[in-house]
Structures are given as structure tokens and as C-alpha cells.
Amino acid sequence: MELFEEYVRFVFPVLAFIIIFGCVLSLFYKRPKAKTVAFLVNEQSGEAVPLHYWETSIGRSQSCDIVLNYPTVSRFHSVVSRRKNTWVIFDTDSKTGISLNGQKIKKKEHLSDGDRVTFGEVTYIFSAPDFGDKKEKGKVPQYRLVSVSNGKTFALDGVFFTIGRAHDCDVFMNLPTVSRRHVELHFADGKWRMKNLSQNGVGVNSRLCMNEKVLKSGDILDIGGAKIRFEQI
Amino acid sequence: MAKSKLVKPFRYFGYLLLVTVFQLLSFVQVMTKIEEDNAQYVAIFLSFLLIEWFYVFIMRSLLKQKSFELELIAFFLSGIGLSLIATVSLDYAMKQLIYILAGVLLFLVMRWLIANSDRVTLLRLPAAVIAAAALAFNLVAAQDYNGAKNWVQIGSFSIQPSEFVKIAFIFVGAATLDKLQTTKSVFKYLVFAAGCIGALFLMRDFGTALIFFATFLIIAYMRSGDWKTIAVICVAAVLGAILIISFKSTVAARFATYRHIWDTPYEEGMQQTRVLIYSASGGLFGVGLGNGRLRDVYAETTDLIFGMVCEEYGLLVGFIVILAFAAILVYTIASAKSARTSFYVIAACSAAGLLIVQTSLNVFGVTDLLPWTGVTLPFVSRGGSSMMSCWALLAFIKSVDPRAYPKTLRETQITG
Numbered sequence: 001m002e003l004f005e006e007y008v009r010f011v012f013p014v015l016a017f018i019i020i021f022g023c024v025l026s027l028f029y030k031r032p033k034a035k036t037v038a039f040l041v042n043e044q045s046g047e048a049v050p051l052h053y054w055e056t057s058i059g060r061s062q063s064c065d066i067v068l069n070y071p072t073v074s075r076f077h078s079v080v081s082r083r084k085n086t087w088v089i090f091d092t093d094s095k096t097g098i099s100l101n102g103q104k105i106k107k108k109e110h111l112s113d114g115d116r117v118t119f120g121e122v123t124y125i126f127s128a129p130d131f132g133d134k135k136e137k138g139k140v141p142q143y144r145l146v147s148v149s150n151g152k153t154f155a156l157d158g159v160f161f162t163i164g165r166a167h168d169c170d171v172f173m174n175l176p177t178v179s180r181r182h183v184e185l186h187f188a189d190g191k192w193r194m195k196n197l198s199q200n201g202v203g204v205n206s207r208l209c210m211n212e213k214v215l216k217s218g219d220i221l222d223i224g225g226a227k228i229r230f231e232q233i
Numbered sequence: 234m235a236k237s238k239l240v241k242p243f244r245y246f247g248y249l250l251l252v253t254v255f256q257l258l259s260f261v262q263v264m265t266k267i268e269e270d271n272a273q274y275v276a277i278f279l280s281f282l283l284i285e286w287f288y289v290f291i292m293r294s295l296l297k298q299k300s301f302e303l304e305l306i307a308f309f310l311s312g313i314g315l316s317l318i319a320t321v322s323l324d325y326a327m328k329q330l331i332y333i334l335a336g337v338l339l340f341l342v343m344r345w346l347i348a349n350s351d352r353v354t355l356l357r358l359p360a361a362v363i364a365a366a367a368l369a370f371n372l373v374a375a376q377d378y379n380g381a382k383n384w385v386q387i388g389s390f391s392i393q394p395s396e397f398v399k400i401a402f403i404f405v406g407a408a409t410l411d412k413l414q415t416t417k418s419v420f421k422y423l424v425f426a427a428g429c430i431g432a433l434f435l436m437r438d439f440g441t442a443l444i445f446f447a448t449f450l451i452i453a454y455m456r457s458g459d460w461k462t463i464a465v466i467c468v469a470a471v472l473g474a475i476l477i478i479s480f481k482s483t484v485a486a487r488f489a490t491y492r493h494i495w496d497t498p499y500e501e502g503m504q505q506t507r508v509l510i511y512s513a514s515g516g517l518f519g520v521g522l523g524n525g526r527l528r529d530v531y532a533e534t535t536d537l538i539f540g541m542v543c544e545e546y547g548l549l550v551g552f553i554v555i556l557a558f559a560a561i562l563v564y565t566i567a568s569a570k571s572a573r574t575s576f577y578v579i580a581a582c583s584a585a586g587l588l589i590v591q592t593s594l595n596v597f598g599v600t601d602l603l604p605w606t607g608v609t610l611p612f613v614s615r616g617g618s619s620m621m622s623c624w625a626l627l628a629f630i631k632s633v634d635p636r637a638y639p640k641t642l643r644e645t646q647i648t649g
Contacts, residue, residue: 001265004262005262005265008258008261008521009518009520009521010518011258013517015251015254015258016309016546016549016550016554017553018251019248019251019255019305020306020556020557020560022247022251023302023303023305023306024302024560024564026244026300026302027302027560027564028567053570054572054573054574055409055573055574055575057410057414063458081409081410082573083350090411108411
């Protein structure tokens with residue numbers, strides 16, 4: 001027993017270190033990535049702004065998550081908040097208010113896919129087609145990306161994806177010819193759209209595209225020399 | 234082409250085994266030192282292991298939870314405390330076991346309560362009222378204990394209401410983003426906080442008052458993001474503290490020994506000097522459980538337990554214990570971005586901040602680096618109210634972990 005007592009004291013710090021170090025390492029590195037399930041599309045420009053967080057502040061202030069630099073938008077105009085089965089928009093005492101499908105809202109209102117939301121004089125379409133009650137789900141046709149060279153697949157199980165060389169992109173392509181953020185894919189109005197973010201553009205069925213394009217099943221995307229097929233499952 | 238977003242689950246089973254091995258080794262060592270009823274000790278120890286394993290089993294199999302890191306750290310720290318307490322008194326160990334069980338149950342209740350953000354909004358006002366009532370009751374019914382009036386005797390148990398008010402303090406202070414944008418002033422919360430801290434001063438529980446104040450600063454900053462307001466509050470608080478220390482001799486006496494413990498090593502400075510001497514004599518690897526001499530000093534398993542950890546487990550384990558709290562704080566700050574609402578961000582950051590402030594006051598207090606305020610070491614020290622409030626605070630921290638979301642939310646939020 002004395003021998004046990006003599007040696008066990010050396011074991012305690014080793015075990016304690018492994019336990020705490022292992023737990024801490026796991027806390028930092030085994031966090032899942034959240035996927036974007038909704039975004040706002042500017043009615044005029046068609047620009048899609050993803051809602052990455054459960055609560056998104058919108059306003060003219062630089063500290064807002066979505067900055068709308070328009071004189072009719074208040075500094076802290078609105079908050080779009082995700083609840084269990086729905087999205088809610090709050091008017092946070094803005095001067096010009098918020099209209100939802102042409103009707104002014106008082107304080108808060110539920111949001112549905114396709115709603116027109118006007119902040120001051122700027123109108124956005126709220127898009128969350130695959131979110132909500134289970135019966136509502138499945139509106140988004142199931143598509144995937146398939147690498148033509150090696151057959152690897154990536155299911156498009158959300159409504160907003162980024163492709164590029166940056167590690168935080170949804171689809172990570174470690175090629176020197178690929179920009180850090182090369183392409184953006186988003187689903188709105190029943191269609192998948194591809195938006196080029198790079199200097200070199202994206203080839204769609206061998207035609208160079210420098211801006212936005214609606215995708216069809218079977219389209220071949222050329223991203224920095226890597227060919228990827230967009231197809232319905 | 235595509236990066237797999239599938240996140241490998243935490244190998245909780247392996248780490249649970251390691252925690253169990255650590256506790257088994259402690260158990261065997263303590264067993265050889267106990268002169269009382271060994272059967273009671275075996276029962277206490279096995280029950281503790283059962284709580285630990287049963288918790289993981291239930292959460293994994295029924296609720297499909299995949300992450301147990303925070304709970305394993307809490308069980309690891311609680312196990313260290315329980316082993317040290319058992320070497321001093323089996324009755325204390327038995328009570329501590331009950332407190333750990335109560336803490337785990339409170340942790341589960343809190344997780345359920347705060348899982349729904351709408352429910353959280355509804356509960357904030359009742360929580361404030363209950364907290365105010367608890368402190369008022371404390372002021373009226375508490376008995377004087379070591380110069381502080383913060384203990385209420387209920388039957389054979391004594392409770393410290395201020396420990397539970399910590400939970401309400403954070404609960405009331407946190408708010409969702411829409412509320413923060415429409416109510417930019419922190420005045421209402423300032424009044425509530427001033428009431429709580431004022432009540433603690435009247436109870437002469439200065440350590441807890443300091444913890445509340447630090448937590449208030451974290452919450453106020455996170456709510457307003459305004460350094461100027463925080464600076465004004467800090468200056469006002471420092472001036473107030475100077476006035477109180479100047480005019481109230483009982484308060485001044487508490488701080489008189491600070492940095493002068495070696496002037497009175499057999500009177501006021503006795504406990505801290507013993508902590509320093511015995512911690513150093515334990516060396517890096519400790520003298521072994523049950524072999525320490527700090528056990529003969531008053532408040533050995535409460536305020537001085539960090540000294541016992543250093544003396545009996547060794548300075549390395551003592552350092553790892555501090556590291557665990559620091560890691561929890563850093564993790565909470567790093568995870569804040571992925572939290573569901575601002576409520577969870579504020580609640581988790583303030584809970585983690587509270588734990589680290591309390592740990593600092595305990596560790597640096599007993600080692601005379603800060604004035605000794607007599608607060609407990611979270612999860613390790615003996616005491617029911619403290620243990621339960623620590624587990625409840627852990628529920629706030631857990632709420633920023635996306636893997637711990639309710640199952641329905643996990644399905645729509647998480648890939649992998």
C-alpha cells in the first residue's frame with residue numbers, strides 16, 4: 001500500500017492534465033458548423049444577405065449585423081429573430097417603421113418564406129423555404145454538387161452555401177486557382193442561383209459567367225479548373 | 234472536393250473512464266486513511282460514481298446529447314472536493330454527495346427552463362421578485378456566522394440564499410437582442426443590482442458582494458457596450474467602498490491582515506500562513522490524500538480547500554484546477570457567436586465570469602495575493618448552496634453549446 005501511495009501521486013497530475021486538456025480541446029475543436037437557413041434578398045439589386053445567427057440586428061449603425069446604409073433606415077431599425085418553428089421580425093423603435101407585405105407592423109410580426117419586408121424605403125424578400133413545421137419542409141428540391149473528377153458529393157441541404165479556398169467556406173476547395181470566396185449558391189423563388197464572387201469568374205457549361213446565373217440540374221460549373229456537376233437527387 | 238462538415242463526436246466515454254480512474258485512485262488512497270466506517274465511505278463513493286455514469290447514460294441514450302465536456306470537468310472538480318472532504322469527515326462527505334446530486338438535478342431543471350427563449354422572457358420578472366424576497370428574508374432571518382449574516386437555518390440544513398440569488402442575478406440581467414435595442418438604458422438593472430449588492434453589504438458578506446459587482450459589470454457592459462458608463466459605475470463603486478471601509482470598523486478589520494499575514498501567524502493570519510506553508514510542503518506531486526496537515530486548520534474543506542488540493546494532490550493538480558476554470562471562460566467567450574440569442578450570450582459570459590471571479594477571490598485570497606473574503610472554490614469546496622448554484626451557473630454556460638440544444642432545434646440548426 002505504501003508503494004501504491006508513493007507512486008499514485010505522480011499519476012494524479014498526469015490524469016488531471018489529460019482530462020482537462022482533452023475536454024478543453026474538444027470544447028474548442030468539435031463544435032459543429034451551423035448552416036444558413038434563411039436570407040434576405042434585396043428586391044432591386046437581387047443581392048442575397050444570409051442570416052447566419054438566430055438573432056440578426058438590422059440598421060444603419062456599423063455595429064448591426066446587417067448594415068443598411070440608407071437615410072430612411074434608423075441606426076438600430078430592426079431585429080430578425082429565429083424561434084423554434086418560426087421567424088419573428090421586431091421593430092426596435094425605428095423612425096420610419098417596418099412594412100410587412102405592405103402593412104406596417106406595430107412591434108413584432110411572424111415572418112414567412114417570400115414575405116416582402118420594407119425597412120424605411122428599402123425592400124427585401126425574406127427567404128426561408130426549408131424552415132418551419134415539418135409539413136412545410138421539403139419545399140426545397142434536393143440538389144447536390146458532384147466532383148466530375150473524383151465523384152465526391154456535397155448535398156445542398158440548406159439554402160445558402162459558399163464555395164472557395166477559405167477554410168470557413170461550406171465547400172472547401174484547396175486549389176491555388178480558386179479564390180478564397182469564389183462562388184455563392186442560394187435558393188430563392190424556387191430556383192437555385194449561382195453568384196460569382198471571384199476575379200476569374202465561373203464557367204457554366206463552358207461559358208464564362210462573371211455575375212449571377214440560375215442553375216439547372218446537370219449544369220457543369222468550372223471553378224478554377226475544377227469541374228463540378230450541379231444535379232437534382 | 235467538398236469538405237466534410239461531419240463533426241466527430243466527443244469521445245466522452247474514454248474521458249469518463251479517465252475521470253473514473255482518477256476518482257478510483259483517490260478512493261483507494263482515502264480508503265487506507267479512514268478510521269471510521271469503511272462501508273459508509275464505499276457507499277458514498279459508489280453513489281457518486283453512479284450519479285456521474287447515470288447522468289451521462291441518460292443524457293446520451295434518451296436525449297441524444299453528444300457533448301459532455303463541461304459536465305465532466307464539473308464532475309472531476311466535484312470528485313476532488315468529495316475525496317478531500319471524505320478524509321476529514323464522512324458525515325460531511327455524505328452531505329456533500331447529497332449536494333452534488335441536488336446540483337446535478339438543478340442543472341437539468343435550469344437547462345430545461347432556459348431552453349425556450351420565450352419562457353426565459355416570461356420568467357425574468359418572477360426571478361427578480363424571488364431574488365429580492367430571498368435577500369429580504371435573509372436579512373430578517375439569518376444568523377450571525379463568522380461575522381456575516383448570510384446563513385439561514387432550515388431544520389438540520391443551513392442554506393445561503395445569496396448563492397441562489399446569483400442565478401437570478403444573471404437571469405434578470407440577460408436579455409434578448411430586440412429588448413436590448415429598444416431598452417438601451419441599464420437603469421432598471423442597475424437598481425436591481427444595487428439592491429442585491431446593498432443587501433449583501435448589510436449581511437457583511439463582502440466576498441459575495443464583490444462577486445455580484447463583478448458580474449454586474451460584465452452584464453452591464455454586454456448590455457450597453459458602453460465603456461464610459463462602466464467606468465463611471467466603477468469609480469462610484471470604488472469611492473463607495475473607500476467610504477464604507479473608512480467609517481465601518483468591522484469592514485476595515487476584514488482587510489487589516491491583507492499583506493500582513495506574517496505579522497500575526499498565530500492569530501488573524503493563521504489560516505493563510507498555514508495554506509502557504511502546507512501548499513509549499515506538498516510540492517509538485519503532493520503528500521498524498523489524508524496525509525496533509527491543513528486538515529487541522531479551521532475551514533479546511535470550505536475556504537481553504539484550494540490549500541488542501543495543493544498540499545495533498547500537489548501544486549500541479551492545483552494549477553490544473555485553476556486552468557479548468559480559465560478554460561471554461563475562454564470557451565464561453567469563443568462560443569458566444571454561435572449562441573441562439575443575446576440572452577444566452579450574456580448569461581453564459583456572466584456565469585463564466587462569475588465562476589472565474591469567485592475562483593480568483595478564493596485562490597488569491599487564501600494565498601494573500603488579494604484580501605481574503607471567505608468565498609468558496611466552485612465545485613470543490615464543501616457546501617450545499619455553493620455546489621447547487623455552481624451547477625446552475627454551468628447550465629447557462631452549457632446553453633451556448635449548439636450540441637446541447639433541444640433535439641428539435643438541433644435538427645434544423647446543425648449539420649453533422
